Amino acid sequence: MVGLKHLAPRRLVIAVSGGLDSQVLLHLTWRLVSSGCLYCPVEVWHVNHGLQAGASTWQAQVARLAAGYGFVYRAFRVAVSTANVEAGARDARYAAFSAHAKSGDVLLLGQHADDQSETLMLRLMRGSGPTGLAAMAEVRTSDGVYWVRPMLHIERRQLEEYACQWQLEPIEDPSNALEVYDRNYLRHQIMPRLAQRWPSLNARLRRSIEACDEASSLLQELAELDMRQCDWLASDLSLALPAWAALSQSRQFNVLRCWFLARGALPPPVSVKAKLSQFVEAADDRQPQLSWEGWQLRRYRQRLYFVPEWLGNISLPQSRVLQTRTLLPYGELIVSDVKGCGVRADPQACWEVRFRQGGESWQPAGAAHKVSLKHYLQGRGIPPWERALIPLLYCDNELVAVATHPAQGWVAQADECGWWLTWQREHT
Numbered sequence: 001m002v003g004l005k006h007l008a009p010r011r012l013v014i015a016v017s018g019g020l021d022s023q024v025l026l027h028l029t030w031r032l033v034s035s036g037c038l039y040c041p042v043e044v045w046h047v048n049h050g051l052q053a054g055a056s057t058w059q060a061q062v063a064r065l066a067a068g069y070g071f072v073y074r075a076f077r078v079a080v081s082t083a084n085v086e087a088g089a090r091d092a093r094y095a096a097f098s099a100h101a102k103s104g105d106v107l108l109l110g111q112h113a114d115d116q117s118e119t120l121m122l123r124l125m126r127g128s129g130p131t132g133l134a135a136m137a138e139v140r141t142s143d144g145v146y147w148v149r150p151m152l153h154i155e156r157r158q159l160e161e162y163a164c165q166w167q168l169e170p171i172e173d174p175s176n177a178l179e180v181y182d183r184n185y186l187r188h189q190i191m192p193r194l195a196q197r198w199p200s201l202n203a204r205l206r207r208s209i210e211a212c213d214e215a216s217s218l219l220q221e222l223a224e225l226d227m228r229q230c231d232w233l234a235s236d237l238s239l240a241l242p243a244w245a246a247l248s249q250s251r252q253f254n255v256l257r258c259w260f261l262a263r264g265a266l267p268p269p270v271s272v273k274a275k276l277s278q279f280v281e282a283a284d285d286r287q288p289q290l291s292w293e294g295w296q297l298r299r300y301r302q303r304l305y306f307v308p309e310w311l312g313n314i315s316l317p318q319s320r321v322l323q324t325r326t327l328l329p330y331g332e333l334i335v336s337d338v339k340g341c342g343v344r345a346d347p348q349a350c351w352e353v354r355f356r357q358g359g360e361s362w363q364p365a366g367a368a369h370k371v372s373l374k375h376y377l378q379g380r381g382i383p384p385w386e387r388a389l390i391p392l393l394y395c396d397n398e399l400v401a402v403a404t405h406p407a408q409g410w411v412a413q414a415d416e417c418g419w420w421l422t423w424q425r426e427h428t
């Protein structure tokens with residue numbers, strides 16, 4: 001198995017459906033463990049999608065398998081949305097794995113070379129670009145968890161021979177025969193014909209996959225360079241509009257695509273792309289915006305912002321009593337003691353966090369007199385859609401501090417000692 005011996009996991013988890021691939025994966029792992037090549041706790045995880053009559057029987061069969069190999073066994077029951085059963089089952093399964101995996105875990109999945117070729121073909125049919133056509137990654141990390149597919153270079157035929165040699169008894173999922181599912185249709189009707197005409201089909205397709213993977217890495221590197229050039233700020237998800245607009249159109253799209261994918265959002269569809277130049281050229285005071293799939297592109301003072309739509313729909317509390325940690329609907333305020341500068345600490349006073357209603361005024365640190373909050377926020381370049389969300393700190397009904405900059409400490413009135421407030425804002 002590719003690379004598995006070289007991993008040093010905190011815990012090794014094998015995702016086992018009970019089918020051919022995962023049974024071979026399980027057996028190979030057991031051989032590595034029993035020959036002393038792998039020293040770590042090993043667990044077998046099974047997801048019961050509850051979709052088939054045999055689901056509970058399979059769950060029990062996988063439990064027996066795991067016990068036979070001497071591995072810890074865990075099963076998760078998930079609910080699958082029925083709109084698209086195939087994708088729903090996969091999403092529910094990956095969500096269950098993500099929810100239970102911990103940083104340092106290595107999670108093994110049993111996809112093989114034929115699965116990889118099918119994935120490429122499915123993505124071609126969907127019109128994917130280089131990133132999609134790079135198909136499944138052999139190793140991917142997320143939140144410290146390694147998702148590894150060690151059998152991507154092994155053909156299904158080889159797995160069948162292995163299963164036969166070791167007398168494994170894979171569970172046959174009857175839904176694998178249903179050609180209403182695109183993958184099954186490809187597997188049964190298309191791939192065998194292609195392989196007849198072009199022998200070593202998987203190896204041929206793998207060359208394209210590798211070329212796409214390389215092209216995708218280059219596009220990512222170019223996007224990172226361009227984003228730096230465009231003064232991209234992670235703190236407020238924005239970049240400089242003039243620098244971005246000066247790029248060629250392909251590089252503009254490339255920046256947006258990589259930017260959005262990194263935030264877990266879908267890249268802009270063709271309909272949005274077609275409106276981009278109009279959006280860039282619109283006058284500032286028109287407050288132009290483009291929306292798709294729960295996200296918006298907005299402009300403010302020569303910067304381009306990528307804003308999650310839910311931000312506009314948050315229901316904010318009228319007021320919250322300030323605590324050492326005050327949880328707000330999209331972030332947290334943390335109070336710590338400081339010397340030299342801070343909000344003057346008076347534990348006897350009534351401290352509250354509120355949000356903007358309009359008409360507020362206050363006296364920022366160093367200012368000779370009070371200013372309107374609206375002008376203050378304009379002066380700090382806070383975009384209009386952000387202003388309602390900024391936590392305001394009140395002491396005995398008087399506005400004393402304003403959290404204008406997420407993810408940074410903020411102070412209002414200088415004093416000998418006091419409180420330092422950190423506003424940790426959640427971005428999606």
Ligand SMILES: Nc1ncnc2c1ncn2[C@@H]1O[C@H](COP(=O)(O)OP(=O)(O)OP(=O)(O)O)[C@@H](O)[C@H]1O
Pocket residue numbers: 014015016017018019020021022023045046047048049093108109110111115173
């Ligand atoms: N119900 C499940 N529980 C745990 N892991 C699963 C489950 N379904 C799939 N997997 C994991 O994902 C891999 C790829 O899944 P795929 O969608 O090809 O499912 P599959 O065809 O049912 O896999 P298999 O050939 O193991 O039956 C499997 O090899 C396995 O590691």
